[in-house]
Structure formats: C-alpha cells, structure tokens
Amino acid sequence: MCRFTLYLGPAVRLGKLLIEPKHSLIHQSAHANERKEPLNGDGFGVGWYAPRLSREPAVFHSVSPAWNNRNLTYLARVIATPCMLAHVRAASPGSVVDLSNCHPFAWGRHLLMHNGVIGGFSQVRRRLLQDVSDEAFSIIRGSTDTEHMFAIFVDQLMRHAREDERSEDMAFALAQRLSATLQRVLAVTQAVGVKEPNCLNVAVSNGTHAVVSRFTDDPHSDGDSLYYLRGNLYETTAREFGERASEDRDPAVIVSSERLTNASAWHAVPRNHMVAITRGQVPRLLPLAPDATLLAAAPQAMHMAS
Amino acid sequence: MCRFTLYLGPAVRLGKLLIEPKHSLIHQSAHANERKEPLNGDGFGVGWYAPRLSREPAVFHSVSPAWNNRNLTYLARVIATPCMLAHVRAASPGSVVDLSNCHPFAWGRHLLMHNGVIGGFSQVRRRLLQDVSDEAFSIIRGSTDTEHMFAIFVDQLMRHAREDERSEDMAFALAQRLSATLQRVLAVTQAVGVKEPNCLNVAVSNGTHAVVSRFTDDPHSDGDSLYYLRGNLYETTAREFGERASEDRDPAVIVSSERLTNASAWHAVPRNHMVAITRGQVPRLLPLAPDATLLAAAPQAMHMAS
C-alpha cells in the first residue's frame, strides 16, 4: 500500500527529509504506523528537481528496501533540492518487484506517485487504457495500477498542454488534471462493477507546483492517512546553493502519508480533498465530490492552516 | 538482439549446456560470433522442466549478465532437466533492463523466448494487443516486443486449447500456434506501414514438444543465425534421475542461435523455416510462407538431417 513524502520549498538536503526525522520515510519503510502492515520493503524511489541543471526531474529507483541502501545514504547527503517526491513500496500480493514498478513515475517535467490501490485492478487494467492516446499508452513500462493511472494523467496533460501553458494558476491546473484522472479511474471501476473500493492518495508535481489527493470511494473508511505541514521545519541549505535570500525565507510545505515528526504543526488532510501547492504561497485545500470532481473553483478554495 | 539455446532430450545437467561447451550460451553472452555486437549482457533467463515435481516449468531470471552470476553457476551444477530454454539478452536501445523483460516468458506449461525484433515496435505496440483476450492482455508485465508477441501466442493457445488437448501431433499444433502468432505480428506491422523488417527467431515449448522458428521478412537478409543438432553430444544424467533406460537412449535435440561446439553435427536451420521437435522422435523442418503460414501439412514435413 506504500507510504510517500512530498516536499516543496527552499532547497533542502534529501537526508533532512528522508533520514534525519524520527519517523522519516526510510523509517516508515520498515515501521509504518498508520497502516495494518508496517512494512514497505518492496523497493523505493526518489524523484527530485535540480532546476539549475535541468527542467526535467531525476529519479533514483531501487528494487531493494530503502532502509539499508548505501547509494541512497550517499545521495541523501550530497543532493539538495527545492522539490522532492519519495516513495516506499509495499507491492500488492503477486505483483512483481521490478524497477519499472517503482514510483515516482516520470514524464517530461512531471512526477507522480501513489499510495493506495485501484479496486479490482486486474479486471479493469485494459479498460483503464482504452481512451488514452497511443503516446500515453506507450509510456507504460511495468504492471502497476499506478502506472496505468499515470498514463491517464499523462493523457490529460497532453490534451490540455496548450491551455495549461497559459494558465495563471498552474497548481489549480494540475489539480484539474489529477481530478480528471481520478474521475476516469472511478468511472471505469464502476462501469465494470468492481466491488473493492479505490484508495487514491496521489501526488503529482512539475517541480514548482504540486497537488496531492486523499481520496477513497469506500463508504466505510476515510482512506489512507495523509498529513501536511507548512513551515521551516528544517534549516534549509538554500543559501549554500546560491538561491536568493528571498527564496530562503519561503516556508516549505511537506505532504506525507505519516507525520515525520512529533511537531504540532502537522495537520491531517481531510478525506476526499486535494492539497494544491505553489512554491512560496499559502497552499490550498480543494474538496472533491464523490466522483472526484473538484467542488471548488480555484479562487474559493480554502486556505490551509499553517 | 539476444542469443538463445533450447534443449530437448534425456535429462542433462544445466551446466553441460550452459557452461561447459566452448561456445556455450554463457560464452555468447560476452562473445557472440554471429551478430555485429558480440555483447548480450542485459540480463538473462533459464526456464526448465522438472516433470517429476511439476507440470509447469521453473524460470530463473536475472538483470545482471550471465557470465558472472554465482547463483547460475550453482544451479547449473545441481539441476538436471529433459527440457531447457535459456536466453541472454541484448536490450534494444532505450529498453529497460528489468526482471519482467527477461526471457523466457512463462504461462502455465508453456515457455517462449525470442531472438530478434518486431519492426517499429513502438508504433505497433498497442495494435499488437488489440485482438487478444482480456486474459492474454493481462499477462503482460514488462515492455518488450517479445512479451507482446507472447500475449498473442497465449491468446492462440487459449483459443485452441480443446483442439490441442486432443491433438495427436502436439509439436505440429505448437507450430500452428506459433505460425499464427508470427502471422499476426506481420499483419500488424504491414497494416501500420512499418519500414523496419521483423526478425522473429522464436522458441516455444511445453516441456515435451518444442518449436523454433527462423523467420524474417527482410528481403536483404536471411535473418538471425539458427542451428540445430541431433545426437548425444553430452553424456546425459538420465539414469541418475531414474529415467527409464529407453529414455536414456533418445537422441537429444539442441537448437541454438550459435553452434555451441565445433562438432560437424550442427546444421543451419534454413531461412523461414520452423524446427518441430517431439522428444524421442526425429525432428521436422517446416517451411514458412512469406506471411509466416505453414507451407507443409504435418505428415509432409521434411525430416531433418541427423
């Protein structure tokens, strides 16, 4: 079922997020607290942006667990980034532990990762891809439900590319693309008559903006846990990187399956909401309808507690 | 482009085939002779049958090269089998080196491996799967052209399952399924107008029968090399395994991308032919038309040199 952490803010060393916190994602890879099975040991992935060097993110994937990976320990020490998406995987029974099945998935400037499950995936796998373009179909490399959802998301990005380029609220545009993706997943599982609920905590980013959903259609559950924190929890390394002093004062936003620390600043993302984040701005909470449509237009979205 | 070796005969230790011959498949993983690029180091796989223990074959896959894999060295010493399919991979540029992309591919009792390429695969990927059943679609785990062809082959097996159960010439039935698979690949690439030729040296087996094709639609080439040998090249371990003495006297058949030894008993499989093998019988050469249909009905097939 997996755990994930997303960061957007002043440049920070990966280790500050992934290793040093008491309940960091690496700790959660072996000892998650808020799912029945504490173990997320079926590989991991870290995606991050290096805006001075590349518009497109880098991804480091491994099929071995995160808790004892020497390469990750080194990278965590020498890589600093203003935007990171990290994921520890708990493969569904029967699912292959393979590089191509590691999150986050990358396409151009975008990253996506997922904690949860598409209900009855084996029944709907083919149908999920039915309406996507050939190009979006062709990005599939593995066999996870998430990557199939990612193809739908990429299809949305392609269809709305021109419109999004001119968008003045890119975080909201991303939220629309993710909302449309979730809607499509729900529509297909309902059409096929799948009984198992969907659990769709999904994080997407382009390096400057990010959106994370907490969503389920299970009437008996609030879905998987999800928290956010705004503030300068960690001393950043922004200035070391030559970022402008103003950038260094931006509060960071972290969205994580579980709270990384005991700080009181962590808030739960409510059931069936999205968090939309633009670097340097106050993030917004966007409510979702039961069919995953966005209920609020961009300007009316509630600002989050900070 | 890859290299492969298939064996059908009295039980033989894997090492006798994979390691001991001067130009064994493991040697070919680093030093292939009959393709431009001698290197086949993007993972490997061995599938074999253990008929006393399981109707279904076992598969050992690795993303690291075959030439220096300690697990393979051990397995080669203690596993003996009457039927083996082994493959060393040279991934196409851009293709992922992933467990799910290793050959041979397994479904129920069947194994399939491939040396060659589906022309313009990225253009025809989706269309290759268009007519297969949902079940066949769902076996795809990776992103190789071969696995997509495998889905077509599995679709053929499913469609003809009843008929094949009653078949008195199972090797020929397998040849029909493989022929239909190749036909489908050719039909799709032609329909889409792909320029690059197909190169379809494909081996399939159910543990008792096997068929291997040497096929190309490239008018300027004979396709990839393929050889067969019939005879007791190696002292077998059949008796150690309690096989009947009569089984021990069956000549073995080996079909291999390159000759494993300098023995004169190796013969080239002619362009656009299949070799159909039934354990204990003289194998047959079945000619293929330019569209990959079988030109000979079963009884008329030429017997091979031995």
Added chain:
Amino acid sequence: MCRFTLYLGPAVRLGKLLIEPKHSLIHQSAHANERKEPLNGDGFGVGWYAPRLSREPAVFHSVSPAWNNRNLTYLARVIATPCMLAHVRAASPGSVVDLSNCHPFAWGRHLLMHNGVIGGFSQVRRRLLQDVSDEAFSIIRGSTDTEHMFAIFVDQLMRHAREDERSEDMAFALAQRLSATLQRVLAVTQAVGVKEPNCLNVAVSNGTHAVVSRFTDDPHSDGDSLYYLRGNLYETTAREFGERASEDRDPAVIVSSERLTNASAWHAVPRNHMVAITRGQVPRLLPLAPDATLLAAAPQAMHMAS
C-alpha cells in the same frame, strides 16, 4: 539477528518448508515473532544438497528480501532435497547488504549459517583470523562476523580432515569442530575484553549430518530462540525421487529459530546445547560448558524427545 531453518530427512520440496507452513521462514522474513524486531529483510540464502548430482551443495543468495522473490518461488516448486539450510538476514546497523554477506556460507561439502552476533565484532575482527591457516583466511569474501567464524570452522575442518574421514560418528565430529569454533570466538572476545555478549546459534551440515547450537555467554539471557521437531510433518517427495522406500520412512528433523507450525511436536533446544543429527537416526542433545566445550562424550548424549 536473522532467522534460520535447517532440514534433514527424506527428500522434500523446498516450498514445503519455506513457503507452505503458516509461519515459514519466508513469513518470518517479514514477521518474526521471537525477536524484538520482526523484520529480516536484508537478503536471504538457501543452501541444499542434490546428492545424485553433486557431493557439494548449491547455494542461492539474494540481496533482496525473501518475501517477494520470484526466483525463489520457482525454485521452491521444482527443487526437492534431503538437506536444506535456509536463512533470512537482518543486517547489523552499518553492515553492507551484499551477496557475499548472505548465509549460508559454503566450503566444499559444508554449509554454515548463523543467527546472532559476535560481541564487539569490529574490535575482534582481525584477531579472530589470527590463528587460522592462509587457506582458511582466503575464503573470506565479505565482512560479516559469521563469515569470520566460518573461516575458523573451515580451519578446524582442515586440521581434522583425516581424523574426521575415519570417524564413525560424523555428527559428533561436526559437533566437535563447531564447539572448537565457538570456543575460539569466546576466547578472542574475552581476551580483548569485549563487553557485549556473544549470541551463537549456528547450524552446520555436510548434507548427511548436521549440528545446530543454541549458545550465549550472556548471563541475563537464554540467547536466541531455537526449536526442533522430529517427525514426518510433511508428505515427502522421496519416492518421486527414486529414493529407497526405507529412506522414505525416515523421520525428518527440522531445527528452526521459530516454530514453523502450531504442531505440538516442536521442542525448545535448551540454552547452551547442540543438536546433533544423523539422517535416519534419533538426534542427540549435547550440552555445552560456559566456554562452549562439549560436556558429553558422544555415547552419553541424551536422546531428544521425538
């Protein structure tokens, strides 16, 4: 700290031991019950004997966890063996997850695996090897405390090779070699003044005989858990393998860090004892002195409950 299972008896499919039991070793890799940390996910290894094919055992090692390894699933289905040693690893903090650090360790006909720790290993590492022969020194490939202990064990085997060849009680001879190994470890840690206790649950075998110790010099602990079971818990596949009918009736012996099932036939190995096993005979419990010397001569050893 690790978990392990040793089997000696009629040929049995690996899956019967490693996968099918409710609390199999693979289950223990993620959910061990009798150590504080339930996780043993830092690689694994299986060693087994194929006496019809080789005097020396085969070993399959992996740096990824046992619970989701497709190769292991296949091997477990098609390999049957009269003697297996399997181990799931929990690496000490800072220790490298590397193939060379996977148990069991192999030398000639012998295998050794370990659950526990040599106290203050980093302080005594060099000294442990001080008295072993150059040959024994040269078998070290990795950096575990266990492999250093293994070099001492191999040194013992070499020194007593002639004597042991003529031994009429090979299980007892193995117990003497293992006892001398433990004594050496204790002598070195004491000489250096290490404070941390040793925990030395060690299993050794030559395929026909096996010895497993439960030993600690910690006055406040009984050491790691260890259980044995004698009986035909599983339907064996001996006859499928052409073993003699008489062999098929031998009761099997399993020694395991944790009980694989709820069967009442499991007994705890007492603190500071060895279990000495010869195939087809009633196993013996051999008490150890605080310095790990064998307290009982061979004939006087208590027979175990069965």
Added chain:
Amino acid sequence: MCRFTLYLGPAVRLGKLLIEPKHSLIHQSAHANERKEPLNGDGFGVGWYAPRLSREPAVFHSVSPAWNNRNLTYLARVIATPCMLAHVRAASPGSVVDLSNCHPFAWGRHLLMHNGVIGGFSQVRRRLLQDVSDEAFSIIRGSTDTEHMFAIFVDQLMRHAREDERSEDMAFALAQRLSATLQRVLAVTQAVGVKEPNCLNVAVSNGTHAVVSRFTDDPHSDGDSLYYLRGNLYETTAREFGERASEDRDPAVIVSSERLTNASAWHAVPRNHMVAITRGQVPRLLPLAPDATLLAAAPQAMHMAS
C-alpha cells in the same frame, strides 16, 4: 582489468564526462579499445565531490553494467561536480560481482580506484594486510586486490595525517602516500616470490588534489594505457553553480584509461610515472623507480604538456 576516468576542474555535469564523449567511460564499459577484452561489465562506480554540501565525497555503486543503468543516466544529468572518479569493472575470473567490490573505494575525504592487478593476489592477500593498523584492516568490506591496496593507502594516510595537514603541496603528499602504497605491494609480492607482474594504474583524490599512477613491474610491458588532457574540453557548468568566475576559467584535467575523444590534446602518461594534480595549477609528471619510489622531489617534477 577495468577502465577509469578522473576529472578535476570547474564543476561539470557528470553526463559531459560519462555519456556524451564518443568514447566515454560508459562506451568503454562495453567497447574498450586498449585492452584485449573490450568488456568491463561487472559493475561500476562513480565517486564525486559536492564541496558546498559535504567535505566527504558521495559514491554510487552498481553491480549491473554501466551501459544500461537508468539511475546513472538520471544522475549524469543532474549532478555537477568539480571532481569525479568513475570506474567500470572487469572482475578477475572467480571474483565476486558484489557492491563491496565496486570502485572507487571511499574513506573520509579520500577516494581510490584501480585498473590492473596485484600479481598472485591470492598468495599475498593476507600478507598485504600484515603491517596495516587495526583501523585500516577494518575498512575491508569485500575481496578485491584493490581494496587490500586501499587499506595500505589508508594506513599511510593515517600514519602521516598530521604531517599532511601542514603540507603546502598536498598533491605531492598524496603522491608520497600512493608511492608508499605501491612500494608495499611490490615488496610483498617480491618477498612471496610471485611470478605474475603487478599492474598498478591507481587514482586517488581528496576532491581538490589528485594523483594517478601508471606503473608496472612487468619488464615486457608498458602496463595498462593511461592518458591525460588539460584544457576546457567541455563547456562547464561552473557558473550555474555559483562558482567564482575565476574558478570557471581554470583549465580542467582529465586522466583516463582510454582517450574519451579524438582531440589531439590527449597525451599518454609515460610508463612508471604519476600525474599529480592540484586544481587550477599545471599538473606535474612524477617519475617512479622500479620499486615505485618517487624519483623526483616535488619542485623538480616536470610540468606536463598542456
């Protein structure tokens, strides 16, 4: 036998060195030109310095080949560094392909990598370590000849730490430590009477200074190939990283087993010489005696062609 590349100069993207040159190290991993066997596919490693973030280098190791590693492709795009040591491995027969056997080896601020072989390593393995301190002994994690030589080098660094701290010519101090290391290797192999020659092309660095040797005691050979280039072959990314403009104008130095390009600026390092490099200065060629002692005191060393 391996191939390696060292870079010291203005910050440059890893891909500029490892991927883009026509005959980059990644190309050499499959197609080396200047050794009999073109293949260096037994894992690889890249060590680099990120001086703004850490005094100690980072290392990325992999047991799979360099030519098809997706993680490396990503890292090469987003990591820029003023000092890199990269290595593709061709394991000696029988040697284990293991993370702990990948170069470069790291200790504190230092990295070391090696192309070549210690003659008769299995005979001298233990003796090589005889005189090193316990601390240096304890850094060994694997089983390569190189790591044993590395322990000697670390021992030298420890013994001369105070002296080196005050050194005004740190590159020369490093050359002295490496010279002493090679001398020790030669002394041991001679004392034991090894027949096989040593081939000791070794690169060491602390991030600001570097030394690379080309050395053999084989009278019939010039040892493995080694080239250097001084100049701004690649457009650097120094300014993107906020390095001072002056740093950006420093010519870079590359030392590589094979020439990365056809540029005429490449010069062969003569047999039994060291190249000593300090960032921003003209590198020096230091001749070595047949016993690997430095023949020239620091000031007299010839300056290299540039």
